[in-house]
Amino acid sequence: MSDIFLGLGGGEKQILVLSRANRHGMIAGATGTGKTVTLQGIAESFSAEGVPVFVADVKGDLAGIAMPGSPTHKAHEKLVARAAEIGLEGFAYSDNPAVFWDLYGEQGHPIRTTISEMGPLLLARLMGLNDTQEGVLNIAFRFADEQGLLLLDLADLQSVLAYTAENAAELSARFGNVTKASVGTIQRQLLQLESQGAAQFFGEPALEIDDFLCCDDQGRGYINVLAADKLMQSPKLYATFLLWLLSELFETLPEVGDPEKPRLVFFFDEAHLLFDDVPEALEEKIEQVVRLIRSKGVGVYFVTQNPIDIPEKVAGQLGNRVQHALRAFTPRDQKAIRAAADTFRINPDLDVATAITELKVGEALVSTLLEDGSPSITQRTLIKPPRSRLGPLSPKERAIIQSVSPHDGKYDTRVERESAMEVLAQKAADAAAVAQEVETRGREEVAKQPRKTTSVWAKAGQAAAGAAAASAGAVIAGALTGKKSRAKPVATAASAAAGTMATEIGKAFGFPGLGRFARNLLGGLMR
Ligand SMILES: Nc1ncnc2c1ncn2[C@@H]1O[C@H](COP(=O)(O)OP(=O)(O)OP(=O)(O)O)[C@@H](O)[C@H]1O
Numbered sequence: 001m002s003d004i005f006l007g008l009g010g011g012e013k014q015i016l017v018l019s020r021a022n023r024h025g026m027i028a029g030a031t032g033t034g035k036t037v038t039l040q041g042i043a044e045s046f047s048a049e050g051v052p053v054f055v056a057d058v059k060g061d062l063a064g065i066a067m068p069g070s071p072t073h074k075a076h077e078k079l080v081a082r083a084a085e086i087g088l089e090g091f092a093y094s095d096n097p098a099v100f101w102d103l104y105g106e107q108g109h110p111i112r113t114t115i116s117e118m119g120p121l122l123l124a125r126l127m128g129l130n131d132t133q134e135g136v137l138n139i140a141f142r143f144a145d146e147q148g149l150l151l152l153d154l155a156d157l158q159s160v161l162a163y164t165a166e167n168a169a170e171l172s173a174r175f176g177n178v179t180k181a182s183v184g185t186i187q188r189q190l191l192q193l194e195s196q197g198a199a200q201f202f203g204e205p206a207l208e209i210d211d212f213l214c215c216d217d218q219g220r221g222y223i224n225v226l227a228a229d230k231l232m233q234s235p236k237l238y239a240t241f242l243l244w245l246l247s248e249l250f251e252t253l254p255e256v257g258d259p260e261k262p263r264l265v266f267f268f269d270e271a272h273l274l275f276d277d278v279p280e281a282l283e284e285k286i287e288q289v290v291r292l293i294r295s296k297g298v299g300v301y302f303v304t305q306n307p308i309d310i311p312e313k314v315a316g317q318l319g320n321r322v323q324h325a326l327r328a329f330t331p332r333d334q335k336a337i338r339a340a341a342d343t344f345r346i347n348p349d350l351d352v353a354t355a356i357t358e359l360k361v362g363e364a365l366v367s368t369l370l371e372d373g374s375p376s377i378t379q380r381t382l383i384k385p386p387r388s389r390l391g392p393l394s395p396k397e398r399a400i401i402q403s404v405s406p407h408d409g410k411y412d413t414r415v416e417r418e419s420a421m422e423v424l425a426q427k428a429a430d431a432a433a434v435a436q437e438v439e440t441r442g443r444e445e446v447a448k449q450p451r452k453t454t455s456v457w458a459k460a461g462q463a464a465a466g467a468a469a470a471s472a473g474a475v476i477a478g479a480l481t482g483k484k485s486r487a488k489p490v491a492t493a494a495s496a497a498a499g500t501m502a503t504e505i506g507k508a509f510g511f512p513g514l515g516r517f518a519r520n521l522l523g524g525l526m527r
């Protein structure tokens, strides 16, 4: 295992120490200064060292990472010249193992999650809800949990919200204020989400996060490329999705401290979107997740045009820094330069603030964490050229790469199963049928008949029972450790039913509080 070569600076090789790569990082610089190329070079080096990578391809110009570069490529001369300039011996083009993902399922495997996995906090952010509306959304979640209703897709959430509005008075008395107006606003926001194509993102089969942690048969880490060009048109969905992914990784991965090399490196392009008008409570959560996730062996690298877009508390945790050129046109630019200069370790031979404005394309100020955890002296560094292709893939090339994906066929077809919408629709249909019968045959006659369909409670029981019979112990153990088994339909049923199960088991053992306790643990950081 070797450390990652970044480029040549101050006459020395500048490296990213693998065992410190989970201490996060930042790649910053004005447009066209070389951020994406730097990211590409670092990502492929991680892959070569057996570290899987996740990266969002915001402009479609990163997909080429799956193909070798070529002597006929327009940047060939520049790349070869750079390799020679920094003494990169034996520079040769080569490809990387890559898997493509796409929330819309067009340019890669679809990525899905369920409404309950996303949780009310992130959904509220996604819909831009205020505190009152978020409170109502929480109540809808609690109600669904209590009733054992599975919240899988947007339709499920719509149904539960409609039910919440209809029973506003009763739910208010039990949980706190639920107004029809608040529910109405949430429903309208949901429709808007739907019009942005978010409906495809919610449902099953849900992503198994372990599928981001794969290596190929040569031991190279897979580079998971998220097609984000279309997604960027819905910046909130983009930011919330990446945040959800981080929190899933955080919740799923075991604690490993500072491993020899990261388990996954996560590049967060257009990182400023994560923090654009984000409520304080969520900013704190982000800060917390970023801080804690490194001991799970995940390194997060923020890529941004302006480093001051990243809140100080987060920026302070980014130990490995590559700062490309910044412009000095506006007062804000100048502030960014001062801030960048202040955070770099001093090099007596280098005026950082001046250098930042003078850097060439593909040149950057580099400071990384040394073995002992201290930052290396800042050096003006010529960044190495990537071995893979710069730029996009043709649809044909993409299709060929997808056809050999290790996850081929696993996510491509959506699966529907009985969840909140179906259960509530059935309940409404039954109620209507009974009302009709009462009208035609009279109340007394109808009351003599046995109940027509199972109640919501009975259904929830059935849903839980199937799964629980197989693994009640696992569900409860999972609930207590906060770890969930995911995505396999049975396991998901089990975890969705865990709230109900925990309540029942709590009752059975005479600990009525256990249900709440187990649910809270199950709830994780972001819910
Ligand atoms: N290390 C490098 N070696 C040689 N050429 C480079 C290097 N880095 C960047 N370049 C050249 O500069 C061009 C622009 O770089 P890149 O696309 O990485 O900029 P960027 O900062 O990501 O811009 P944007 O903010 O617009 O996305 C590349 O297409 C390439 O030709």
Ligand SMILES: [Mg+2]
Binding pocket: 035, 036, 037
């Ligand atoms: Mg770029």
